[in-house]
Amino acid sequence: MRVVLADHAGACYGVQRALDLASAALREGGGAYTLGPLIHNPQVVESLAQQGAQVVERADQVRSGTVIVRSHGVTPQERACLEGRADKVVDATCPxxxxxxxxxxxxxxxxxxxxxxxxxxxxxxxxxxxxxxxxxxxxxxxxxxxxxxxxxxxxxxxxxxxxxxxxxxxxxxxxxxxxxxxxxxxxxCAATTERQAAAEALAAQVDAMVVIGGKNSSNTTRLAEICALSCPRTFHVESANEVRAEAFAGCDTVGVTAGASTPEDQITAVVCALQAL
Ligand code: SF4
Structure with missing residues (x-):
């Protein structure tokens, strides 16, 4: 089975920037808060938690220390609250x-x-x-x-x-x-339109499509919806564990794309799992 990766698949500029800023903040030690998940990718959020990032649901749950503002940004009220409570605000809002x-x-x-x-x-x-x-x-x-x-x-x-x-x-x-x-x-954002156009073009040429990214990721879900319009055998997966051989029975070519909040290693793992079927 041939596996074809779409152009413009995976982590966009804003997500990569947020991850780099978070990694740098966490390397300083002492942990950090994020208001909501830093990005909509449960596996990445879990990895950040292991490095000391604690997700809080409300700005007033931040007591002191460092807080990282997620790539999707926060409301002006939340920003004011965070600036009043945290010692340091790392602004990872995508430009x-x-x-x-x-x-x-x-x-x-x-x-x-x-x-x-x-x-x-x-x-x-x-x-x-x-x-x-x-x-x-x-x-x-x-x-x-x-x-x-x-x-x-x-x-x-x-x-x-x-x-x-x-x-x-x-x-x-x-x-x-x-x-x-x-x-x-x-x-x-151009990253969104590029991913959508490339995914749409690939979905029209393959027997099945795999869209990788958080089920809670808006841009990944939209990619899956777009692919499903021209390729009914479209599967939205978060990780390689969800790749099932029976789903691809009879397929000659499978296309792969990934949302803007999906890092490279998750794409590689899914591509390898498909190639191993
Ligand atoms: S998809 Fe969102 S986070 Fe990524 S570059 Fe565009 S606006 Fe920024």
């Missing part, structure tokens, strides 16, 4: 996410901001709070169906960095149809 936060803050001048993204995702929560703290009314939408019925004549639109361009476009088109003037900041 692309930080740019989206600034866009949300600036768009607040329009009075109403739509955040296109998954409600409940920490990056989306932070975008919402940046716009809200700057005085805007904020709505989080994932499709035109989520648009409120009473929108003002002008709105700002910002988007979660890992969303699909089609999702943003659908919301923008729906606003135009309703005669709402939208100032759109397309903050979808």
């Amino acid at each position: 692309h996410v930080a740019r989206a936060q600034k866009a949300a803050e600036r768009l607040a001048a329009l009075g109403c901001v739509l955040v296109v993204g998954e409600p409940g995702h920490p990056e989306v929560a932070a975008l919402r709070e940046y716009a809200r703290a700057a005085g805007a009314e904020v709505h989080v939408v994932l499709s035109p169906d989520g648009l409120p019925s009473d929108l003002p004549e002008r709105v700002g639109v910002v988007v979660q960095t890992t969303q699909r361009a089609e999702t943003l476009q659908a919301v923008v088109d729906a606003l135009a149809q309703r005669g709402v003037s939208a100032q759109v900041k397309d903050t979808i």
Whole structure:
């Protein structure tokens, strides 16, 4: 069975930067807190825990010491709380996410901001709070169906960095149809679009696709959804242990891709497991 790895698979710039900053902070000793998982990859989070990183759910659970701000960023309120409590704040917010936060803050001048993204995702929560703290009314939408019925004549639109361009476009088109003037900041990250385009192209040419990454990873889940559209035999796995021979019976070629929060060693392990079938 031939195993083909997609272009642009695996850890993106922002995730690699967060991991490097965390490793450097942990090497100094004394441990460190992260507010929520540093990245959405359970195996990496487990490895960081063994090196002294403790995940807390709320900013007020940090008592002192070092805290690492995750790649998806935190709300302005959480940032203020962390800066007040920790001795040292290591900011691993991805610069692309930080740019989206600034866009949300600036768009607040329009009075109403739509955040296109998954409600409940920490990056989306932070975008919402940046716009809200700057005085805007904020709505989080994932499709035109989520648009409120009473929108003002002008709105700002910002988007979660890992969303699909089609999702943003659908919301923008729906606003135009309703005669709402939208100032759109397309903050979808190039790492996301590159991974999605490469995965989509590969999925159309293979008998089965394997998408590697955390089940809690938004960008990995989206990759799996995209691959499944053209390759129904798409499997989302977190590790090589989940590779089952029976799933690939009759396959000549299997494609592999990985989310932006999946490190190289996890990809290599899955590719080796597939090659060994
Ligand atoms: S996918 Fe893009 S925005 Fe998200 S962490 Fe990676 S580089 Fe940053």
